[in-house]
Amino acid sequence: MKKASNMMIAQSGGPSMVINASMVGAVMTVRKFFGKKIGKIYGARHGIAGILGRDYIDLRKVPEKKMWDISRTPSSALGSCRLKPTADDCRRIFQEFKRLGVGYFFYIGGNDSADAARIVGEEAEKEGYPLVVYHIPKTIDNDLRSCDHTPGYGSAARFVATAIMGDDLDNRALGGVKIDVIMGRDAGFLTAASALARRRPDDGPHLIYFPEIPFSPDKFARDVKAAVKKFGRCVVAVSEGIRDANGESIGAKFAGGEKDSHGNVQMSGTGALGDYLAKIVKEKAGVKRVRADTFGYLQRSFPGIASETDLTEAAMAGSTAVIAALAAAAGNSATPTKGTIGIVRKKAKKYKVDYVALPAEAAAKYTRSLPKEFIAKNGHDVTPAFLEYARPLVGELPFCETL
Amino acid sequence: MKKASNMMIAQSGGPSMVINASMVGAVMTVRKFFGKKIGKIYGARHGIAGILGRDYIDLRKVPEKKMWDISRTPSSALGSCRLKPTADDCRRIFQEFKRLGVGYFFYIGGNDSADAARIVGEEAEKEGYPLVVYHIPKTIDNDLRSCDHTPGYGSAARFVATAIMGDDLDNRALGGVKIDVIMGRDAGFLTAASALARRRPDDGPHLIYFPEIPFSPDKFARDVKAAVKKFGRCVVAVSEGIRDANGESIGAKFAGGEKDSHGNVQMSGTGALGDYLAKIVKEKAGVKRVRADTFGYLQRSFPGIASETDLTEAAMAGSTAVIAALAAAAGNSATPTKGTIGIVRKKAKKYKVDYVALPAEAAAKYTRSLPKEFIAKNGHDVTPAFLEYARPLVGELPFCETL
CATH class of the missing domain: 3.40.50.450 (Rossmann fold)
Incomplete structure (x- = not known):
């Protein structure tokens, strides 16, 4: 040697x-x-x-x-x-x-x-x-x-938390339901980081959906309806990796089925999952102003x-x-x-x-999921333990004030 | 009084x-x-x-x-x-x-x-x-x-230029074609700001499409093919407000037809235009790895x-x-x-x-378009005059280096 x-x-x-x-x-x-x-x-x-x-x-x-x-x-x-x-x-x-x-x-x-x-x-x-x-x-x-x-996680989480903070202020101004699709093929860590955006009791995200918890369109519509009733508006953070009750990826259905040599299906680089979720809210929750953004590649490559x-x-x-x-x-x-x-x-x-x-x-091959102790009992929020875990990784976020 | x-x-x-x-x-x-x-x-x-x-x-x-x-x-x-x-x-x-x-x-x-x-x-x-x-x-x-x-423009332009700078680095790493849809219902100013991201001759965005220039899917596919041939990859900045030869908004077709009381049709808050453009590139330009992001509301509300x-x-x-x-x-x-x-x-x-x-x-009612002297002769780039106009509004951008 x-x-x-x-x-x-x-x-x-x-x-x-x-x-x-x-x-x-x-x-x-x-x-x-x-x-x-x-x-x-x-x-x-x-x-x-x-x-x-x-x-x-x-x-x-x-x-x-x-x-x-x-x-x-x-x-x-x-x-x-x-x-x-x-x-x-x-x-x-x-x-x-x-x-x-x-x-x-x-x-x-x-x-x-x-x-x-x-x-x-x-x-x-x-x-x-x-x-x-x-x-x-x-x-x-x-x-x-x-x-x-x-x-890599701390910086992407910092982008997500900052983006959701701004988007929540945007939603405060114009109302309705805003859905933000966040990266994370198998694990909900990055989507969970959206919760770091909250400072006030009525701050969004009001609902957070992880790949770890089976996603039901009907329950989603009910959750949104309840949040709109409570807050007069609703910001949703949802992982691109959400799966149905059979463990099938919902986003992958829309993303063209492209696979890499490790067998991973393409998920990012399309807005189709967000648009699908917006349609559910319009049709099943009866909300008129519904917008969806997919944060996409900015989450991993935003300078500064x-x-x-x-x-x-x-x-x-x-x-x-x-x-x-x-x-x-x-x-x-x-x-x-x-x-x-x-x-x-x-x-x-x-x-x-x-x-x-x-x-x-x-480190090879097998992945880690968001642990149970980081997911709230209702299945659509994080626990204080997660916030404690993630805060030092992300650092201090910009200070935003409301009237 | x-x-x-x-x-x-x-x-x-x-x-x-x-x-x-x-x-x-x-x-x-x-x-x-x-x-x-x-x-x-x-x-x-x-x-x-x-x-x-x-x-x-x-x-x-x-x-x-x-x-x-x-x-x-x-x-x-x-x-x-x-x-x-x-x-x-x-x-x-x-x-x-x-x-x-x-x-x-x-x-x-x-x-x-x-x-x-x-x-x-x-x-x-x-x-x-x-x-x-x-x-x-x-x-x-x-x-x-x-x-x-x-x-409001300078800050949104700063977000767009920064985002495109990072996204261009991302595209350098993995190749293929990346399409970024940028806000601007009638005017191409914000999309034009993507050009501020460039520092090196091969930096993206390699193509920029404005609402002011009629958009042809065929020409778009040809432009992308030529850029991929030249750069081995391609980053496209495209306005959500692009119109066809008849002046009809292309994005509005996908966005559900929601209108406000001023008669403006909803455009943002959906990824459909980006997905449509990605499909064109896959089918007509024969590129395999094509991704599309819609920058969405982050452009106007990103803290810090x-x-x-x-x-x-x-x-x-x-x-x-x-x-x-x-x-x-x-x-x-x-x-x-x-x-x-x-x-x-x-x-x-x-x-x-x-x-x-x-x-x-x-200031009322009528809007201003991106002036002709700011649009390059090929119709899909800006002129040096635009860069001179926009730079002081945006301020110094993060410094990024390449190998």
């Missing part, structure tokens, strides 16, 4: 506002502190696709100032992909790694990317290619099992709104992955050679986290 | 991020400087509807700190309405004004609100009710003829993102309306008793504006 001391880093899956902070955290940790242990730093464009297509950037040569600017820029500066590598892909990857002298591979992304990194790691062992592989966690959905919360806590933690996750990889390469038996970085919240009054190296499987 | 020295202020039409700054600008100008000339300050809730329904708030009693907080809060803190007053409504309004001793009426809103204020003013003259009426300009569409630019220039100008427009109204009441013949505030850009190297009192008709 001594000879193959170069590293490859890449980004995968949906972008986030802080995935670049993780990349820069890893790269600058090497450039600043481990310049002798790790030689060249290759950035593959568009994830594994860039390795297969030999599309790299030399991340040692990018000026430091530019790297720090990148770290605060949303989206994936190296480009992304949604690709599950086959055994054959892996063999081509190892040929390429061998050619380039790559002994360290860092892959930043969500559970599918963690799974891709796990596959690369397993195949490397099978093929006898000496490789340290680390997955660096990222997902706005916050559904990785290996983290108390995932880098990232949570500072999230930015710091994303950079630290990248930095820790480098340190763990070097420890593993040096023979530290407590640190896996095929790993992922976990974020652990410390039990303390003041918010504080720790970063740990976990085996690759910890 | 001496006896009826109280004032009524209200907000109307779609909210904006700075319409509260105009309200607070007017109210605090009275409270700070004209406390003897104007007595009570009534805020009517939900515009004219609040006068007809006797729903007021005493704006002298609201603590000063709260007023300044309101001035930086998006949406209409007094509530809004979309109501065109009839002659009968006006008679009821004057009865109410008489009862309350109201001699000054300020109405903040767009061209429909200006028209409502004009009607109230005309009816007051017919009825012989002594009233000074001032419209205070607001519209994110920027389509008032009386202003170089309208308070308002342009500082816009906030200042909105407050100044409100303040100037009070001063003009008092001058008119004092018999200054150069100042109309039924007026609106115009914003004039001074011919100078450094951006500077002036505020003028104009007759009510100047």
